[in-house]
Amino acid sequence: MIRSVITGTGSALPARRVSNAEMAEMVDTSDEWIVERTGIRFRHIASPDETTATLATDAAKAALAAAGVHAQEIDLIVLATATPDQTFPATATKVQAALAIDDCTAFDVAAVCSGFLYAVQVADSMIRAGGHAKALVIGAETFSRILDWEDRATCVLFGDGAGAIVLEAQDSAEAGGRGILATRLHADGRHNELLYVDGGPSTTGTVGKVRMKGREVFRHAVVNLATVMGESLVAAGLSADDVDWVVPHQANARILDATARKLGLPAEKVVMTVDRHANTSAASVPLALDTAVRDGRIVPGQIVVLEAMGGGFTWGASVVRF
Structure with missing residues (x-):
């Protein structure tokens, strides 16, 4: 039986970290109010030159390094996002180009916060069907771009970032059930x-x-x-x-x-x-x-x-x- 095994993980965060105290200078809120209701103390906010694609690419590079996999070995990229760089083409293709992958299947999945789980299922199904051997599954967002910074009920809740995994097709017996x-x-x-x-x-x-x-x-x-x-x-x-x-x-x-x-x-x-x-x-x-x-x-x-x-x-x- 072929299984999709996670062989590497990676993540990327924008350089700017924003505290609740800084949020309180922007909207009518406080550190105490935010922590009590959400547990949030900090969030990272993308700068103008940081996009969903750049964060996704950095996370993908970290996952590839952890897996010991060269980018050219990847034959599938599934990227989950609600904040793509462009309406089209898919942000996954921008990641593909940034990783210098000449050719592979690459597309986006839109299911908002559940997007990464949807992307995992899609990639897992494609791997088990035998069509692909090594996949990058990525969740990446610049949610700050779609926030109403005058709405304290939502703007304090969200941040930007990206995470990625490498999925590899392996025989379940050889993978030890992984x-x-x-x-x-x-x-x-x-x-x-x-x-x-x-x-x-x-x-x-x-x-x-x-x-x-x-x-x-x-x-x-x-x-x-x-x-x-x-x-x-x-x-x-x-x-x-x-x-x-x-x-x-x-x-x-x-x-x-x-x-x-x-x-x-x-x-x-x-x-x-x-x-x-x-x-x-x-x-x-x-x-x-x-x-x-x-x-x-x-x-x-x-x-x-x-x-x-x-x-x-x-x-x-x-x-x-x-």
């Missing part, structure tokens, strides 16, 4: 008005700004994330007791705590980086994964659950033997 074991994805477009951007090429002809009804999103997130994590574990033939680490979408510390409690998972098994990165949408899961791999928490052979929920609503979870 690889993506199961992924479950969902979407429910009836909740569009709870979390959306009020613009688009075919409606307003503008980029638009993020709009969110936070209380309702919180309620849906806790239920949906706990449910899909349970589904993915059942599909993998595992239980919550088998999980070594949960790497969740970094939206809100209270959502992460509530989801862990609902599944009966101890807080120390949950990787949390929302305090330093804020919500980086499609980048948040791979950013958190890379952080925990590089600081030595996540090691090969462990069971890791990746999960996220975003606008749409879309949500999903993936069980990986790392």
